[in-house]
Amino acid sequence: MGPGKRGIFATAVAVVCAITVVAASGTAFTSPGPAPAAPPSTTASPLLPHETDLEAVHEKLDKLYHGAAVATDAYNASEEAAKKQSARIVELSKQIVKAHQRLAGLKDRAGAAARAQYRTGGLPAAAQLLLSDDPQQFLDGAGAMVQRQRATKRMISEITRTQKDLRHYAADASTQWQILEADRKAKAAAKKRIQQQIDEAQKLESRLEKKQKERLAKLEQEAARRAQTIWLDTGIVKGISGKASALGKMAVEFATAQLGRPYVWGAEGPDSFDCSGLTSQAWAAAGHPIPRTSQEQWKQLKHVDVKDMRPGDLIIYFDDATHVAMYVGHGAIIHAPRPGRTVTVAGAGTMPILGVVRPDA
Structure with a gap:
C-alpha cells in the first residue's frame, strides 16, 4: 500500500473510530430541524423546496439504487x-x-x-x-x-x-x-x-438545484451516521477483537489500494468495481478465490457471528443479500457503494446487516 493510500485509509478509519468514541460516551447523532423553505422564484422550478420533500427524494433514490443492485447481482450471476x-x-x-x-x-x-x-x-x-x-x-x-x-x-x-x-x-x-x-x-x-433504475435515479437528481443537492448529501450523511451510532450503541464493536488472518490481511490491503476507484456495475477491476467485484477480486488477489456475487458469497461461504468477525471478513447487507463490504476493523468497512460513488471507507453499521461470512474459514 502506497503512502497516499495509507494516509487516506488511516484518516477514514480515524473518522469511524471517532464516531465509535462518541457513541460509547452515550452521545447520539440527531437530525437537525427542517431547513427553512426557499422563497418562491419566478425563474427556478418549484421542485422539492422542503426538507420533507428531500427526505422523500432520499428514500426514492435508495429504492432505485437498491433495485439497480438487485439487477446487478442478477447480471453478475x-x-x-x-x-x-x-x-x-x-x-x-x-x-x-x-x-x-x-x-x-x-x-x-x-x-x-x-x-x-x-x-x-x-x-x-x-x-x-x-x-x-x-x-x-x-x-x-x-x-x-x-x-x-x-x-x-x-x-x-x-x-x-x-x-x-x-x-x-x-x-x-x-x-x-x-x-x-x-x-x-x-x-x-x-x-x-x-x-x-440508474437512469431514473439520475433524472431525479438532475432536477435538483445546487443547494438541494448539497442538502440531500447532508441528509444521506446524517442517515448513515445515525445508523452507525445505533449499531455502535449496542456495544458490539467493544466485543470484536479478532485479528486478520494472513490471507485476510492481503485481501484488506488489496481493497485499501482501490480506494477512490469508481463504482461501475458488473465491473471487477482493475480500474472500477461493483460491490462484489471488489470483494471477490480482493480475495482472489490473496490467493483464495470466492464466488463472484454477493448472494453466492452469502450462500457458499462460512457464516460467523458479528461479534466474532475479523478484518478480511465480508459483511452481507439487506435481506436479499444484494450488497457486500469488507470489514477492516474498528467498526469500519471498505466497499463500492453504488453508481456515482467511489470505493470508500464507511461505518459497518450504516446499512442493515444480514450477516457475516469468512472466505478463509
Whole structure:
C-alpha cells in the first residue's frame, strides 16, 4: 500500500473510530430541524423546496439504487453462468472431435478387415479352415479365427460405444447451448433493468438545484451516521477483537489500494468495481478465490457471528443479500457503494446487516 493510500485509509478509519468514541460516551447523532423553505422564484422550478420533500427524494433514490443492485447481482450471476456454460461447450466440442476421430479410425479398421476377407475369396474363416488339408494349419487357423472373432466383437462394441458417446455429447452440447442462450437473455434483461433504475435515479437528481443537492448529501450523511451510532450503541464493536488472518490481511490491503476507484456495475477491476467485484477480486488477489456475487458469497461461504468477525471478513447487507463490504476493523468497512460513488471507507453499521461470512474459514 502506497503512502497516499495509507494516509487516506488511516484518516477514514480515524473518522469511524471517532464516531465509535462518541457513541460509547452515550452521545447520539440527531437530525437537525427542517431547513427553512426557499422563497418562491419566478425563474427556478418549484421542485422539492422542503426538507420533507428531500427526505422523500432520499428514500426514492435508495429504492432505485437498491433495485439497480438487485439487477446487478442478477447480471453478475448470469455472466458467471454464461462463462461456465461456454467453457462446458468448448469441452464438449473437443470430446465430439475426439469421438469423430475415434469412430473414423474404427471404421478404417473394419474396412481393412472387409478387404482382407474379399482377398480370400469372401469365404468365412470357418469355411476356409474346413477346406484345409493341413491339420496343423487347421489348428493354428482355429486359434487365429477365435482371436479374430473376439477382435471383431470388441471392435463392433467399441464402434457402438463411440457412436453412443457421440450422440450423448451432441445432446449435451445442444442442452448447454440452450442454457447459455437463457443466461444471455437473463443478462440482457438484468442489464436493461439496471440502466432503467440508474437512469431514473439520475433524472431525479438532475432536477435538483445546487443547494438541494448539497442538502440531500447532508441528509444521506446524517442517515448513515445515525445508523452507525445505533449499531455502535449496542456495544458490539467493544466485543470484536479478532485479528486478520494472513490471507485476510492481503485481501484488506488489496481493497485499501482501490480506494477512490469508481463504482461501475458488473465491473471487477482493475480500474472500477461493483460491490462484489471488489470483494471477490480482493480475495482472489490473496490467493483464495470466492464466488463472484454477493448472494453466492452469502450462500457458499462460512457464516460467523458479528461479534466474532475479523478484518478480511465480508459483511452481507439487506435481506436479499444484494450488497457486500469488507470489514477492516474498528467498526469500519471498505466497499463500492453504488453508481456515482467511489470505493470508500464507511461505518459497518450504516446499512442493515444480514450477516457475516469468512472466505478463509
